[in-house]
Amino acid sequence: MINLIKRVTPIIGIFVIILACSNTIDEEPSLIVGQDFTSTSIRVLSIDTFTVSMSTIKFDSIITEGNERLMLGQYNDAFFGKVTASPYFRVNTTDYNIDEDAELDSIGLVLGYDTYFYNDTTATASVEVYKLIDELEPDELNFYNTTEIAHEETPLVAFEYRPEPNRDSIYVTLPYSLGEDLFNAIKNNDILDDESLFTTLEGFTLKPGQDDDSSIIGFSTASDATYLRLFYSLPNEFEAEEEILDFSISPFAVSYYNNIVTDVTGLELSNITDQEDDLPSVQTDNFGYLQSGTGYATKIEFPSLKNINELGVGTILDAVLRLKPSTEGYSDTQPISELLALYIIDQNNDVATQISNNNEFIFAAFTEENSELNEAIYNIPVTDYLDFKLNEQPETEDALVLLPLDYNYSINKILFNDFFNEDFEAELVITYAIYD
Structure with missing residues (x-):
């Protein structure tokens, strides 16, 4: 719609x-x-x-939820000005059980390409990962390209990458402290289901660098393509067993959308107010x-x-x-x-x-x-x-x-x-x- x-x-x-x-x-x-x-x-x-x-x-405004694509990036267009796309999403899991003896190793975010791109992918792009501080709830019934949700002022991590939309995915290492809080809350039964998860982890937004002029890239929302992953180990008599716990974007709820805006300052399009x-x-x-x-x-x-x-x-x-x-x-x-x-x-x-x-x-x-x-x-x-x-x-x-x-x-x-x-x-x- x-x-x-x-x-x-x-x-x-x-x-x-x-x-x-x-x-x-x-x-x-x-x-x-x-x-x-x-x-x-x-x-x-x-x-x-x-x-x-x-x-x-x-x-x-146009509805940007439910289309199985996260859009991220920024480029400067001679006709449409600075075009910026930022995805907002939350994740959940089907298993909220972690053995009490388990120990966290690391946490990371996997972003799986869906082959979509626009503009120059040879230019280096910046990505900033932010944690949401408000609930991922739509305006009225839907999320729109103009919808914004509050996030922390400081990014969890910022990095540069060269987009390769025909490849598999990119992996983003997140701060250990974020994983530790989430991991311990599940171990201690403070997080038992989606509802209690979202009080601890509302979700994420990804932002391009403020001065980026590169491309806009599509990432898949499929559970086997884009997910938050906890790496942990279980003590063993001979060698620790390595385990993972994945949190993916739910296909059964409004769990993501794309904020897509343009800055047309100085262009003819600025006359449309x-x-x-x-x-x-x-x-x-x-x-x-x-x-x-x-x-x-x-x-x-x-x-x-x-x-x-x-x-x-x-x-x-x-x-x-x-x-x-x-x-x-x-x-x-x-x-x-x-x-x-x-x-x-x-x-x-x-x-x-x-x-x-x-x-x-x-x-x-x-x-x-x-x-x-x-x-x-x-x-x-x-x-x-x-x-x-x-x-x-x-x-x-x-x-x-x-x-x-x-x-x-x-x-x-x-x-x-x-x-x-x-x-x-x-x-x-x-x-x-x-x-x-």
């Missing part, structure tokens, strides 16, 4: 519709039309000059901005659509929105989302519904139409939506947004060329049948 926004700026200007081509029904022998067309003269038009209006909005603000693409170098995790999205409207009625009584046979992502917005180290879901946002910019066609959700597919000319395009079928807009009563002030499938648990960005972009203009192509 996504917790979203508020309003649309009024549309400025109506563009004249130009007919790209016109044919009679006799010139289109393969066209299949409905019963109502059988006794009429039909013209089929292909129209590609409708205005596609874009603006950038920022959702108030709340969820009701729209930033027209003409103010952002003719781009519509989209970034997962942080709440930015491109609002898409068609202000000249109703002018199609001036051509005569007819029906939309097909409609495709064609959008090109600027190559300034993706690279090998900043991969682009290849599949986007199509949603309607209402007059308050809240997500109303995901658009479907014949009970199947509509997705924008990223395809290379001409690799030599670097023309990689998103083609989005919008026939049903436009047909609905032409016939709705009363009229509503809704719009479209495209969101990646991993919008809640990644930070990938896209810069959409707008209607006035010199590289490639956003284009709405409608096939329209006119009849008497």
Whole structure:
């Protein structure tokens, strides 16, 4: 789920519709039309000059819990400023029994990669591990990218590492005193279950270094990938037996989320101060901005659509929105989302519904139409939506947004060329049948 926004700026200007081509029904022998067309003269038009209006909005907050990924890191982005991701999580175990003769050896945190990365992984990254001092409880019902929970001022440990997202894991040695307190509390039966554990150990948060400019890395929440581990030994007549006790992130409760924020000071995006603000693409170098995790999205409207009625009584046979992502917005180290879901946002910019066609959700597919000319395009079928807009009563002030499938648990960005972009203009192509 996504917790979203508020309003649309009024549309400025109506563009004249130009007919790209016109044919009679006799010139289109393969066209299949409905019963109502059988006794009429039909013209089929292909129209590609409708205005596609874009603006950038920022959702108030988005839910970042329950997606099986911890996100950690920081990098500086030319368009979105300083992007920072910090996971919050708590751990528990299924076994709160330790032999009274056992002796603690060490304690460590294992962070298992889940292969996700964004930006330069060759740059050294810093990690600070903090102990939470407040309970890991959600705002209202959910954790959001904006949720923060109090933690100790001094980190338990701080270290540097070189991310290797295709490797297994990294191991972080934690202070012996932390392990000793936890270990002894379990041995002495002061910790018997999850409830008593959380009064002693609320959880952790991981923070990047304040001046880091490297990458954002994904770590798995699976119990065999990320866990807190106690190493201890049991006295034996010949040789001590080495034992372990693992505390993993529970899959049965809200036990983790990601705080994901941006600092856009000095950038055009700083003009968006709340969820009701729209930033027209003409103010952002003719781009519509989209970034997962942080709440930015491109609002898409068609202000000249109703002018199609001036051509005569007819029906939309097909409609495709064609959008090109600027190559300034993706690279090998900043991969682009290849599949986007199509949603309607209402007059308050809240997500109303995901658009479907014949009970199947509509997705924008990223395809290379001409690799030599670097023309990689998103083609989005919008026939049903436009047909609905032409016939709705009363009229509503809704719009479209495209969101990646991993919008809640990644930070990938896209810069959409707008209607006035010199590289490639956003284009709405409608096939329209006119009849008497």
